Amino acid sequence: MPITNRAVLIVSGGMDSCVLAHYYAAAGFQLHLLSFDYGQKHVKELTYAERYITDLRARYSNLEIMHDTIDLPIARLLADSDSALINTNRQMPHGHYTDDSMKATVVPYRNPNMLLQAATVAWNDHASVVAYAAHQGDYSQYPDCRKIFVDAFNTLLSVSMEGQQIEVESPFMRFTKAQIARLGATLQVPFELTWSCYEGGSDGLDDRHCGVCGTCVERYEAFRVAGVPDPTAYANDPEQYLHIPGRADQ
Template sequence: MKDSIIIVSGGMDSITLLYDKKDEIALGISFDYGSNHNAKEIPLAKMHCERLGINHLTIPLDFMSKYFKSSLLDGATAIPEGHYTEDNMKSTVVPFRNGIMLSIAIGIAESHGLKKVLIANHAGDHTIYPDCRPEFITAIDRAAQAGTFVNVSVEAPYTDITKGEIAVIGKKLKLDYTETWSCYKGGNKHCGKCGTCIERKEALAFADINDTTPYEA
């Protein structure tokens, strides 16, 4: 029975979760919050949902780019290069982004009589993104169940695994990861140098997947 909503960005993690849980998902939601790479990701999210016969919505959150401070919202040149373990990558945090998106998705779930909201955060996010950490997921799940008549739950099945382990799941599902987008700079090709590009390369290598992503020279 399809009783779930998924927050689907068009990146490796959420597209893997989309296919992993496709038999449970009634609706896919993408959020356009004005990041450099939204224009690359969201069409892919819509394409995959349509391929699976899952309804898809894009919800604009343009206020975030006006009032929130993050290099992710300040243009491609503001995006730092390097590994996620480096301190400069903290500039890419969009404050409470997942909290805002999950709150909206929870409200939509209750409006449609759906019981679950799925999100694809993973263990590699924990270092710099507070609203990807297990304690946050636990807290917002409790808040969702307490604050809705139908006791909507938030489920994040990849919270305790790495992006590489997610890629292993995708390999078993026979996913083509060239049909996903990672780069925070949002250019014509993946830059290959920002934190998400490096993480993408490492994940595909971990899963022994041939990386055919077009990268800039």
């Protein structure tokens, strides 16, 4: 039988995932956190996931909080993909996200792959919940961040195995990035321990976000709109890119 206060969460090194982990920990869930190395350029994010999870464990010492990183061969299987996130020959779009530039960062079947691994772990752990941090801003170009996908995936889980009910949740589905930042602030999330930049600290940036890629601009804008202090060190001022639309053909 599933344990109702046990959850398996898919977490990257980003701010949304960090808020997700704090959200479920604050609700009293025993957690098994899963991160994935799928060949992403910004694999640096996994180091930051470990940092905020260490902080989470210290804060919620009454909870069992496990963390595993799983290797997925997505980049190898999609060697000819146009995704700028996994194809080293594609330049990362700079400027504020547009439908065009966001589409350039789509990784085909990324979330279904991750969720299937998470569901397998949930089965082993007798967890009742699998969750990930899809939000409103992902909706337009990421098919696997939409309610119709979550509903379909839950149907798949319900007919795949008998005897245990596992439910995929996406509690931030209707949240803007700014609303997630506000929620994180109320939960005292250590945003300084998170990593968003798709440039991954390359080109001599070290631990500074580039400030020009779409996810950096989105992160900066979220803190700005939410009125939450932004602890991020940027190599370039994202304010200058707020009104520059990103293009996928750079």
